Each structure stands twice: as C-alpha cells, then as structure tokens.
Amino acid sequence: MQPIVCVGDVHEGIGFGIRVDPDTGISERALDLHKNFTAAAKWAVDNHAALFCILGDLFDRAHIAPTFREMVRRDVIEPLGKAGIEIWLLAGNHDQPRSFNRATSLDDYRGYAHVKVIRRPTVIEKEIGGKRIAFILMPYLHPDQVIELARQKVKEEIPPDRAFDTAKAIWREWIRKRAEESTADWTLLFGHFEIEGAQYSSITTREVLPGDTSFGREMLPPKVDLAVFGHIHKHQVLWDRLIYTGAPERIDWGERLDEKGFVVLHPEEKSWEFVKLPVREMLKIPVNITPSDEATAKILAALPRDVTAKMFRVEVSIPETMRGQVDERVLSDRLKDSFSYEFVWTSPEREKVRAEEFTLDPVRLLREFVSQQYKDHPRRAEILEEGERLLREVLHQ
Helix, strand or coil, X not given: CCCEEEXXXXXXXCCCCCCECCCCCCEHHHHHHHHHHHHHHHHHHHCCCCEEEEECCCECCCCCCHHHHHHHHHHHHHXXXXXXXXEEEECCCCCCCCCCCCCCHHHHHCCCCCEEEECCCEEEEEEECCEEEEEEEECCCCHHHHHHHHHHHCCCCCCHHHHHHXXXXXXXHHHHHHHHHCCCCEEEEEEECEECCCCCCCCCCCCCCCCCXXXXXXXXXXXXXXXXXXXXXXXXXXXXXXXXXXXXXXXXXXXXXXXXXXXXXXXXXXXXXEEEECCCCEEEEEEECCCCCCHHHHHHHHCCCCCCCCEEEEEEECCHHHHHHCXXXXXXXXXXXXXXXXXXXXXXXXXXXXXXXXXXXXXXXHHHHHHHHCCCCCCHHHHHXXXXXXXXXXXXX
C-alpha cells in the first residue's frame, strides 16, 4: 500500500502568550502544534506513504522566525525525504503573500528535490499504488488576486460589483475542464478555501470575517471523485465527496471540543480514513457569583479534581462589590499544575462609561471595538484573542 497523507492548517510560528521559553521565544503551546505535525510525518514514514500533502497554512504568516523553519526542516522535511516520500506544500491564506512576486517562508524548501511549493493553480498527474491519479491543486488566492485573475481572463471591462462572481465562474470552469480532460483512474481536488455550509468548529458554524474567498457546491463537478481541503480547522465531510482535514491540534478556544488529526487516502481502494491525534484538553468553565455566595469557594468548587496539563478559561460573572472578596492566591495555587489558566471577570451590572476613561491605549481600543462591533458574535472572545495577539506582535516588532 502507498497511502497519501493530507495535513492542513499546522500554523507553525503562531504566537501564544503562555509558557514562553525565554531563550527561544517559543511557547510550549506552539510546540503542541509542532508535535502533532511531526506525528503525522512519522505516520507517513512508518506506513510507507507515497505523498505527504500540506493543504495550506503550514506557517501562520508569510514570514516566520528561522527557529520554526528549522524545526519543520529537521522534524518533517528531511525525515520524509530520507524515507523517499514526496512533499507538496500548498499555500494557504496565512502563508500566501498577496503578490506572487513576493517570497514566503514556504520558498525556503524549494531547494529540496522531493518538495514542491505550489502557489498557483495547477494540475499534476502521478501513478500511485497502481492507479493513475490526477491532482487538481487550488492554493489559496486572496480576494484581490481572484478579482485580478478575472480581469486578466475576460477581455471586456468588468464592473466592480461583478468582478468577484466572474472570477469564481472562471475558477469553476477551470476545474471542470481539467477534470473532464483527465483520463486518470482517480481525480482529486486539493485546495485551501471555504466551502459554503462548512462548520468552523463544534460550537459555531462560521468565524470568518466578511471578504474571505468562499465557494459553493458548484465548484465540485461530477468528474472530481474526491476533494480534500484545508482552511477550516474542524474535520468534516460535505456531500460525501469533500473532506476537510481539520487542523492537527486545537488552535483556539472555539475548537476545544473538536477531534484533531489528518486524512489518509488509499489509492488502491479509492478510499480514505481520518487518523486521530492526541490533543491538549481545553476547559471553559462558567461561574455565576451571587451576593449570597462565598465567591472563592464557589469558583474552587467549579474546577475539576484533576487539573494536570489542562488549559483553563474560567469565566466568572461577579458583582463589582464582591470582586475584592476573591482570593486569587488560593485560585492560583489550585491551578498551579495546569498547563495554563486565565480568569475572565465580568459584572452583571451595566458598566458606566466616564469621560476620564478616554484612552489611546491600542489594546484597550481594540477591546472596545470588538465589544461593540461583535457583541452578538458567537466567537467574540476568540476574535478578540486573535486580534490582541496580532496587535501585540506588531507593536513589539
């Protein structure tokens, strides 16, 4: 057997602000992601895979620190090469620059004979496991790149309100033609895009902000036998023919209930399977404090007996007048064996905004903006967390 291993959304280089090694600047949480990525590569080696495909967002940004690039080289690129396994790296929305003329950290691996870096739509045919397979490859293109593609393909001027739909129609026709022209035994579509109807996590159906590139079911023509995509971190199947690999580890709190792993294709049987990987346990614990409660005791009672190596987000609703009754030293001691913990304190009373509270602090301004603009969004906390991470990264460059 010569399986094909598909991994998506590794996000090497992501900056977590917890358990950071002062020498390397790398969070232990980032190492969780790398560990599962390495486990997928080891599975490929142990099972004599013919192909190892990363379906976008290997890196969290177009350019990441050399330490992460070296970790990927040492633990994934070179071991797979030594085992004779070819690697395909599709660009994703995080590691694809907005211009093809700009380099990305993905390009670091072009010097390896067994690595292909794929930043433009293309078709590759290979024989694996006695089957001729046609791979239609769709790396991520930013919305402005998709619109530019439409303007290059269509001779007449395209009104701005039609440019995006025109571009998607061109892509749809490109996929259909490539699939119908193929005489392969198995036609596969690999990509990194949102498909309408996909769930972003077990908790909510959508977390993407407006303006992202998304496609409908019509992007999957009948001649495509199977589509395997990255971009959405929840493993799932749509219409029996489109699989999202999901991320190999939980990345944000919205994914705390999701199983993680990677997808393996078996050309001989034209079948596939999902291989699960162990994940860091993430617990979100709500606690509602009333005036009749002993605050510290009630919070302690809400915590599980075993906290070892787990991540905690304790969301406490407490009257402002009782906030001083909480003994945070006791709470910290109770959670000292956890992997990480944070307390989110909210008040049931409506906060009064005073003139003297005016601020130019960028982090606080971001928090106020998200609170106002996304107050009803099901993943407001995750949007704020990611926004703060990016803002602090920019401010400290």
